[in-house]
Amino acid sequence: xxxxxxxxxxxxxxxxxxxxxxxxxxxxxxxxxxxxxxxxxxxxxxxxxxxxxxxxxxxxxxxxxxxxxxxxxxxxxxxxxxxxxxxxxxxxxxxxxxxxxxxxxxxxxxxxxxxxxxxxxxxxxxxxxxxxxxxxxxxxxxxxxxxxxxxxxxxxxxxxxxxxxxxxxxxxxxxxxxxxxxxxxxxxxxxxxxxxxxxxxxxxxxxxxxxxxxxxxxxxxxxxxxxxxxxxxxxxxxxxxxxxxxxxxxxxxxxxxxxxxxxxxxxxxxxxxxxxxxxxxxxxxxxxxxxxxxxxxxxxxxxxxxxxxxxxxxxxxxxxxxxxxxxxxxxxxxxxxxxxxxxxxxxxxxxxxxxxxxxxxxxxxxxxxxxxxxxxxxxxxxxxxxxxxxxxxxxxxxxxxxxxxxxxxxxxxxxxxxxxxxxxxxxxxxxxxxxxxxxxxxxxxxxxxxxxxxxxxxxxxxxxxxxxxxxxxxxxxxxxxxxxxxxxxxxxxxxxxxxxxxxxxxxxxxxxxxxxxxxxxxxxxxxxxxxxxxxxxxxxxxxxxxxxxxxxxxxxxxxxxxxxxxxxxxxxxxxxxxxxxxxxx
RNA sequence: CGGGACGUGGCGCAGUCUGGUAGCGCACUCGGCUGGGGGCCGAGUGGUCGCCGGUUCGAAUCCGGCCGUCCCGACCA
Numbered sequence: 021x022x023x024x025x026x027x028x029x030x031x032x033x034x035x036x037x038x039x040x041x042x043x044x045x046x047x048x049x050x051x052x053x054x055x056x057x058x059x060x061x062x063x064x065x066x067x068x069x070x071x072x073x074x075x076x077x078x079x080x081x082x083x084x085x086x087x088x089x090x091x092x093x094x095x096x097x098x099x100x101x102x103x104x105x106x107x108x109x110x111x112x113x114x115x116x117x118x119x120x121x122x123x124x125x126x127x128x129x130x131x132x133x134x135x136x137x138x139x140x141x142x143x144x145x146x147x148x149x150x151x152x153x154x155x156x157x158x159x160x161x162x163x164x165x166x167x168x169x170x171x172x173x174x175x176x177x178x179x180x181x182x183x184x185x186x187x188x189x190x191x192x193x194x195x196x197x198x199x200x201x202x203x204x205x206x207x208x209x210x211x212x213x214x215x216x217x218x219x220x221x222x223x224x225x226x227x228x229x230x231x232x233x234x235x236x237x238x239x240x241x242x243x244x245x246x247x248x249x250x251x252x253x254x255x256x257x258x259x260x261x262x263x264x265x266x267x268x269x270x271x272x273x274x275x276x277x278x279x280x281x282x283x284x285x286x287x288x289x290x291x292x293x294x295x296x297x298x299x300x301x302x303x304x305x306x307x308x309x310x311x312x313x314x315x316x317x318x319x320x321x322x323x324x325x326x327x328x329x330x331x332x333x334x335x336x337x338x339x340x341x342x343x344x345x346x347x348x349x350x351x352x353x354x355x356x357x358x359x360x361x362x363x364x365x366x367x368x369x370x371x372x373x374x375x376x377x378x379x380x381x382x383x384x385x386x387x388x389x390x391x392x393x394x395x396x397x398x399x400x401x402x403x404x405x406x407x408x409x410x411x412x413x414x415x416x417x418x419x420x421x422x423x424x425x426x427x428x429x430x431x432x433x434x435x436x437x438x439x440x441x442x443x444x445x446x447x448x449x450x451x452x453x454x455x456x457x458x459x460x461x462x463x464x465x466x467x468x469x470x471x472x473x474x475x476x477x478x479x480x481x482x483x484x485x486x487x488x489x490x491x492x493x494x495x496x497x498x499x500x501x502x503x504x505x506x507x508x509x510x511x512x513x514x515x516x517x518x519x520x521x522x523x524x525x526x527x528x529x530x531x532x533x534x535x536x537x538x539x540x541x542x543x544x545x546x547x548x549x550x551x552x553x554x555x556x557x558x559x560x561x562x563x564x565x566x567x568x569x570x571x572x573x574x575x576x577x578x579x580x581x582x583x584x585x586x587x588x589x590x591x592x593x594x595x596x597x598x599x600x601x602x603x604x605x
Numbered sequence: 606c607g608g609g610a611c612g613u614g615g616c617g618c619a620g621u622c623u624g625g626u627a628g629c630g631c632a633c634u635c636g637g638c639u640g641g642g643g644g645c646c647g648a649g650u651g652g653u654c655g656c657c658g659g660u661u662c663g664a665a666u667c668c669g670g671c672c673g674u675c676c677c678g679a680c681c682a
Contacts (some may be wrong), residue, residue: 057673229682538642
């Protein structure tokens with residue numbers, strides 16, 4: 021491609037509002053343009069990089085038996101009503117009516133449509149297993165799009181769906197994806213971690229998220245460097261520091277004026293926070309039968325811990341969970357700042373397992389200005405549910421090996437879910453097994469955000485001058501610059517290299533050298549060739565890797581060979597990153 | 606949805622407080638010089654100042670409403 025004819029232009033300054041590095045650089049280098057919040061156009065450079073990523077996705081999906089299909093972006097509402105998601109999902113689902121006033125949905129994901137295909141096509145266990153995938157646009161009306169391509173409203177996703185007759189088959193497909201995803205991210209030179217995760221709106225029994233660790237990430241991860249345990253904070257477990265064994269004493273009400281936080285209470289009583297109980301009030305939306313009801317939830321953790329709202333929501337099987345308002349708390353007979361399960365009515369009481377095993381805790385008396393000392397689970401109050409509902413944090417002990425864990429932030433670039441029968445049952449996706457019994461198909465779903473992946477690669481590979489693409493994702497392999505006196509040789513080289521199948525971006529513009537060098541650095545193709553009177557006098561063409569400082573002088577007639585050698589080396593480097601990864605459950 | 610900020614040529618911004626006929630840098634066009642890290646000189650093109658309404662002799666500027674964009678939070682895969 022000749023830059024004199026290329027549609028993309030570089031920008032000296034990034035538009036205001038682009039704060040994240042990848043967003044700024046992709047904008048500045050002419051890869052993307054924003055149309056509206058969370059909506060982007062992909063210019064030629066981005067389109068080329070995306071095509072490369074998509075090909076990697078295809079290769080890895082095909083390698084584990086995937087077959088590519090394509091499903092619509094617009095779906096009839098009926099399908100989404102069948103799985104219940106039409107009602108479960110809020111404004112994030114795009115809805116509209118067609119000209120006949122039929123309700124339609126914009127695809128957020130494609131479980132419903134796959135399910136519809138499966139129930140129409142799959143009848144026998146002989147047709148299983150299957151792995152179908154497509155690369156398609158999704159619409160999620162995110163309440164807050166941000167960070168450019170990292171969180172867009174319209175985005176392209178590779179999603180695959182596995183269909184199996186039994187648990188072993190589903191497990192195999194899940195593990196295949198686990199490895200394939202590492203291969204994909206390694207081939208894109210993007211460091212990632214697989215972490216155990218919450219199943220969220222997808223439903224199902226097991227899920228992993230593939231996280232690119234970066235401070236701009238929106239998720240918090242817990243990592244144990246000693247044994248390799250990794251988990252999203254939403255579900256991360258940890259070993260809770262055990263309480264000192266004591267004989268339970270009799271609860272006693274005492275005056276604690278102004279001690280409406282755990283910190284103040286502990287200081288007032290002269291005890292550690294671990295000797296107190298913390299109450300958290302929430303209202304959960306729970307589906308009972310066919311109805312959604314709101315339940316008041318009183319959660320209790322030990323004073324030295326925080327409530328994990330995801331764990332709490334899962335413990336009560338809530339569809340939604342929000343903090344309670346003061347009047348709701350008072351209505352239940354509790355008192356904000358002085359709350360505990362003792363004496364509250366009409367509350368779903370959830371107690372963290374550590375509270376159950378910690379004797380003689382100071383807890384609220386449900387009366388402003390008063391606490392109870394020496395409360396004991398089982399003596400002073402009971403719970404509807406005892407479960408782990410505590411939030412893991414920096415330094416907490418690993419649930420597996422007990423070593424201190426650390427936290428880091430991450431961007432989710434992919435996820436894998438064992439859906440089981442979450443969709444096949446409501447949609448009636450059944451098959452006849454070898455015994456002639458009708459059984460629901462076991463499904464898995466596996467997603468990778470293509471644009472987000474591109475943005476993460478950009479986020480990882482850049483320097484103060486611009487992007488530094490890995491060879492597998494770069495829009496072009498070679499950036500050829502002609503300077504004064506080098507035009508004729510550059511033209512010849514451009515013809516020769518493209519003739520040999522090398523992807524060359526050729527800066528044939530009448531620009532000053534500084535402009536050309538800066539644009540080359542900004543765009544970030546891996547190899548730069550510079551031809552000018554000065555280089556020719558010294559005996560040839562300058563060859564420089566984007567990521568390195570020094571250039572090498574190559575005689576004109578050896579350039580093609582030299583380029584091919586360099587490209588092969590860059591590819592080998594990437595291939596060496598692709599290794600087998602042990603499955604961490 | 607809660608909090609905050611911003612909206613002025615393609616991009617980055619000033620002007621708004623204190624109302625008086627819209628400006629700077631970059632980009633773009635033409636001419637000339639220059640020619641290995643965003644160069645210089647000269648001449649130009651381009652803006653209903655987000656939209657609607659109000660106040661006023663007069664509104665980018667003051668007032669009200671709306672829309673849009675970004676950031677923090679809530680939410681979410």
